[in-house]
Amino acid sequence: MKLTVRIWRQSGPADQGGMVTYPVDGISPDMSFLEMLDVLNEELVERGEQPVAFDHDCREGICGSCGVVINGEAHGPERTTTCQLHMRSFRDGDVIDVEPWRAKGFPVVKDLVVDRSAFDRIIGSGGYVTAPTGAAPEAHATPVPKPDADLAFDNATCIGCGACVAACPNGSAMLFTAAKVAHLNVLPQGAPEREQRVLDMVETMDAEDFGGCTNVGECVAACPKGIPFTSIANLNREFLRASRRR
Amino acid sequence: MHEYELGEPIADTKAPDGPIERRWDERKFTAKLVNPANRRKHRVIVVGTGLAGGSAGATLAEQGYHVIQFCFQDSPRRAHSVAAQGGINAAKNYRNDGDSVYRLFYDTVKGGDFRSRESNVYRLAQISGQIIDQCVAQGVPFAREYGGLLDTRSFGGVQVQRTFYARGQTGQQLLLGAYQALSRQIDAGNVELHARTEMLDLIVVDGKARGIVARDLITGEVTSHLADAVVLATGGYGNVFYLSTNAKGSNATAIWRAHKRGAYLANPCFTQIHPTCIPRSGEHQSKLTLMSESLRNDGRIWVPQRAGDDRPPDRIPESERDYYLERLYPSFGNLVPRDIASRAAKNMCDAGFGVGPGGLGVYLDFADAIARLGRPAIEAKYGNLFDMYERITAENPYEVPMRIYPAIHYTMGGLWVDYDLQTTIPGLFAVGEANFSDHGANRLGASALMQGLADGYFVLPPAINDYLAGGSFETVAPDDPAVSEVESEVRSRVERLLAVRGDRTVDSFHRELGMLMWDHCGMARNETGLRKALERLPALREEFWRRVRIPGTGAELNQELEKAGRVADFLEFGELMLLDALVREESCGGHFREEHQTPDGEAQRDDERFSYVAAWQYHGEKPVLHKEFLEFDYVHPTQRSYT
Numbered sequence: 001m002k003l004t005v006r007i008w009r010q011s012g013p014a015d016q017g018g019m020v021t022y023p024v025d026g027i028s029p030d031m032s033f034l035e036m037l038d039v040l041n042e043e044l045v046e047r048g049e050q051p052v053a054f055d056h057d058c059r060e061g062i063c064g065s066c067g068v069v070i071n072g073e074a075h076g077p078e079r080t081t082t083c084q085l086h087m088r089s090f091r092d093g094d095v096i097d098v099e100p101w102r103a104k105g106f107p108v109v110k111d112l113v114v115d116r117s118a119f120d121r122i123i124g125s126g127g128y129v130t131a132p133t134g135a136a137p138e139a140h141a142t143p144v145p146k147p148d149a150d151l152a153f154d155n156a157t158c159i160g161c162g163a164c165v166a167a168c169p170n171g172s173a174m175l176f177t178a179a180k181v182a183h184l185n186v187l188p189q190g191a192p193e194r195e196q197r198v199l200d201m202v203e204t205m206d207a208e209d210f211g212g213c214t215n216v217g218e219c220v221a222a223c224p225k226g227i228p229f230t231s232i233a234n235l236n237r238e239f240l241r242a243s244r245r246r
Numbered sequence: 247m248h249e250y251e252l253g254e255p256i257a258d259t260k261a262p263d264g265p266i267e268r269r270w271d272e273r274k275f276t277a278k279l280v281n282p283a284n285r286r287k288h289r290v291i292v293v294g295t296g297l298a299g300g301s302a303g304a305t306l307a308e309q310g311y312h313v314i315q316f317c318f319q320d321s322p323r324r325a326h327s328v329a330a331q332g333g334i335n336a337a338k339n340y341r342n343d344g345d346s347v348y349r350l351f352y353d354t355v356k357g358g359d360f361r362s363r364e365s366n367v368y369r370l371a372q373i374s375g376q377i378i379d380q381c382v383a384q385g386v387p388f389a390r391e392y393g394g395l396l397d398t399r400s401f402g403g404v405q406v407q408r409t410f411y412a413r414g415q416t417g418q419q420l421l422l423g424a425y426q427a428l429s430r431q432i433d434a435g436n437v438e439l440h441a442r443t444e445m446l447d448l449i450v451v452d453g454k455a456r457g458i459v460a461r462d463l464i465t466g467e468v469t470s471h472l473a474d475a476v477v478l479a480t481g482g483y484g485n486v487f488y489l490s491t492n493a494k495g496s497n498a499t500a501i502w503r504a505h506k507r508g509a510y511l512a513n514p515c516f517t518q519i520h521p522t523c524i525p526r527s528g529e530h531q532s533k534l535t536l537m538s539e540s541l542r543n544d545g546r547i548w549v550p551q552r553a554g555d556d557r558p559p560d561r562i563p564e565s566e567r568d569y570y571l572e573r574l575y576p577s578f579g580n581l582v583p584r585d586i587a588s589r590a591a592k593n594m595c596d597a598g599f600g601v602g603p604g605g606l607g608v609y610l611d612f613a614d615a616i617a618r619l620g621r622p623a624i625e626a627k628y629g630n631l632f633d634m635y636e637r638i639t640a641e642n643p644y645e646v647p648m649r650i651y652p653a654i655h656y657t658m659g660g661l662w663v664d665y666d667l668q669t670t671i672p673g674l675f676a677v678g679e680a681n682f683s684d685h686g687a688n689r690l691g692a693s694a695l696m697q698g699l700a701d702g703y704f705v706l707p708p709a710i711n712d713y714l715a716g717g718s719f720e721t722v723a724p725d726d727p728a729v730s731e732v733e734s735e736v737r738s739r740v741e742r743l744l745a746v747r748g749d750r751t752v753d754s755f756h757r758e759l760g761m762l763m764w765d766h767c768g769m770a771r772n773e774t775g776l777r778k779a780l781e782r783l784p785a786l787r788e789e790f791w792r793r794v795r796i797p798g799t800g801a802e803l804n805q806e807l808e809k810a811g812r813v814a815d816f817l818e819f820g821e822l823m824l825l826d827a828l829v830r831e832e833s834c835g836g837h838f839r840e841e842h843q844t845p846d847g848e849a850q851r852d853d854e855r856f857s858y859v860a861a862w863q864y865h866g867e868k869p870v871l872h873k874e875f876l877e878f879d880y881v882h883p884t885q886r887s888y889t
Contacts, residue, residue: 005480019370028527028528028530030527030528030530031530035531035532038530039530042751042753042754045795045796048795048797051805052806057319057324057493058493059494059535060328060533061534061637062329063319063328064324065324068651080637088640092620109803110802110803113803115320116320120321120322120441123323123429127429128385128387128430129426131383132382133304133305133308133427133704133707134703134704135383136376136379136380136383137379137383138379139338139379139382139396140340140395142382142388143393143394146394147430149387149390151390152387153387153413153419159418160321160323160324160587183387184385189382189383189384189385219657
């Protein structure tokens with residue numbers, strides 16, 4: 001395949017940045033999107049130019065490092081991570097636009113790399129069960145109904161890639177925060193800290209410059225792990241419940 | 247023989263004597279304690295935030311130590327432990343199928359082909375139950391039965407169901423548990439996290455590990471960090487092969503730098519080949535993706551009975567299929583250990599029975615299981631794995647059998663450590679895949695997660711207490727010559743890399759190295775091939791330092807520079823791997839020397855000569871081999887049989 005990719009280049013946070021056009025050739029439909037960028041980067045290095053910086057690591061859709069906006073969509077045309085998007089989703093001769101996540105909470109570091117450390121601070125403010133090592137009761141001491149365990153699992157599959165924020169017109173981090181709150185609040189292990197958790201996490205989320213949620217639903221459409229929209233309703237419910245009991 | 251020297255054997259691993267089931271309690275009791283009020287005066291560096299590093303950092307901080315933690319990713323949650331799919335073993339006998347601590351111990355020693363330490367493995371089995379308790383308390387959503395109790399499944403090399411799992415994402419869920427515990431400590435100010443920061447060297451003062459030199463990957467700034475002890479939790483070195491199931495960033499730099507500062511490296515040639523990986527599709531490929539071993543619970547592995555049969559699988563009738571694992575190993579069937587399953591697949595493909603492009607694949611077929619259990623049951627168990635397979639290959643595994651082929655996966659070698667996880671440099675500890683200690687020559691499935699968490703949550707804390715209680719720690723000044731020397735070495739190495747300004751990309755060198763290692767030190771090795779690779783490698787290394795091209799500067803985010811540093815270390819490390827494989831003139835587990843096989847083509851150990859851990863000491867061009875002889879008081883080495 002022969003393609004034209006237009007990529008956002010920005011040397012650092014202070015740089016204005018802009019789109020640069022690169023032709024690429026010899027792309028196999030079996031390549032992942034990141035492998036296509038690898039091919040381009042090797043060519044750039046051979047020509048003595050700066051390769052395109054992008055985040056990636058496991059390349060099997062689970063570490064959550066990768067993530068770019070492709071033709072206006074977070075992670076591109078399919079509902080998956082960028083490393084699991086394959087070039088067979090495109091056609092010979094296509095022009096493809098590649099940009100970093102764009103959100104106030106995710107400042108650009110360089111080219112397609114953004115700073116997502118705000119997510120870590122949201123987790124640090126309450127996204128855990130306080131269970132110091134060695135103090136745990138026997139695992140079977142607390143049965144968890146299977147539907148609860150499954151619901152917790154469905155929400156726990158969030159990989160923290162940030163596509164939800166990138167897709168949201170408000171740059172909101174609600175889906176990410178909601179997934180974590182649902183994961184822990186539905187389990188008996190998470191119950192003692194249930195109220196404090198949601199209050200603290202929402203407060204941190206707001207303080208980190210993410211926008212508010214207006215139920216647009218783009219986050220859910222872009223989420224590669226299928227975190228359900230109902231999680232956001234759950235977050236609102238948990239927040240209201242906790243606020244009233246405070 | 248390639249040049250090396252024989253050093254003194256290793257006399258003591260610090261494991262207590264006495265009955266094996268008492269040794270760990272004994273060690274915990276004799277380990278010195280640090281008064282809680284004094285703990286906050288000690289600083290401990292932890293490098294890496296995977297299962298071993300994340301759990302270690304969280305636990306040490308809970309105990310009151312001041313922890314300084316590093317990861318090269320943008321967040322601790324992205325460490326490659328996140329990608330482990332299948333599960334974690336624990337001897338809880340919830341199934342009433344005869345499991346016990348002793349059986350987990352026995353299976354692991356046998357599975358590792360009698361090249362691991364009995365004391366360590368027994369301790370691992372003992373701690374396994376506590377790990378599940380800890381993770382459940384943290385809110386890890388393990389799979390459950392309708393009654394609310396935990397579900398389990400089987401893995402290769404065992405005949406009980408002791409593997410706890412969270413669908414096909416067990417590693418992710420366990421890692422999030424450790425990450426959340428760590429995040430809590432970061433928020434509380436007990437852990438100082440340096441993300442996007444890579445350790446490039448170790449600081450040793452008066453013979454003790456006292457800190458690291460690291461590079462901030464965003465600004466390029468090289469800085470020193472000082473502490474009273476250093477813990478390496480930096481994972482495995484499988485990326486020396488370029489194509490592997492490891493994350494792209496996984497590397498050997500931290501352990502290799504520590505090795506050059508005096509830490510012994512043990513059994514570097516022990517590499518696990520995982521039998522169920524998606525076959526490679528072309529030259530462009532940047533990484534290999536695993537299909538969890540748990541699929542072998544329900545999938546049946548087969549090839550056509552006639553070599554070169556290129557009919558589509560649904561056109562090959564039952565009577566013309568060879569379910570070779572079930573035929574060769576009737577009692578374990580498709581659940582033989584990884585080394586056995588991998589070698590069997592390779593043998594079938596080498597003999598011309600392979601399927602798919604290039605004949606490098608075998609079928610993993612779910613048709614029977616779907617007919618027996620129904621598609622919804624299979625979807626519930628393996629849905630995400632099936633989706634992943636379809637995404638990568640564009641084939642629907644509910645309709646056609648998966649094609650799988652073995653691939654480089656987990657490395658059992660690593661830094662040599664004693665029973666306390668301490669390396670030969672006092673104050674330098676290695677945990678998880680970065681050490682060599684518990685798996686022997688082959689790792690059984692669902693054991694890596696167990697070892698990582700056992701080390702971090704339970705084994706390291708008393709070991710660190712003992713070490714810190716036992717010594718006085720003079721303050722090291724940041725401008726101490728021992729510090730500034732290492733720092734300037736790191737800086738000049740970065741500058742040297744940038745100054746080459748050659749004409750070949752880093753990746754082209756990495757691919758060439760990987761091919762060399764795979765061809766001559768991969769699934770099968772022989773003397774001729776190893777010698778050939780040992781001749782080629784120094785030339786490739788020399789060419790690297792003459793021709794590598796790295797654009798940009800050191801004072802910015804420069805991903806080519808990061809890769810170049812790692813490949814430069816792989817080019818040195820690979821040579822030790824080859825030498826270790828050459829010296830070990832026997833076959834065991836993941837190390838298959840073609841000259842040493844039974845008449846049926848199984849690995850032929852030579853206990854008489856090689857029942858030892860090979861611990862290599864760095865000594866310039868001529869490494870020194872120290873042997874730690876293994877003792878088996880409980881599980882007596884026999885020819886492994888899974889038939």
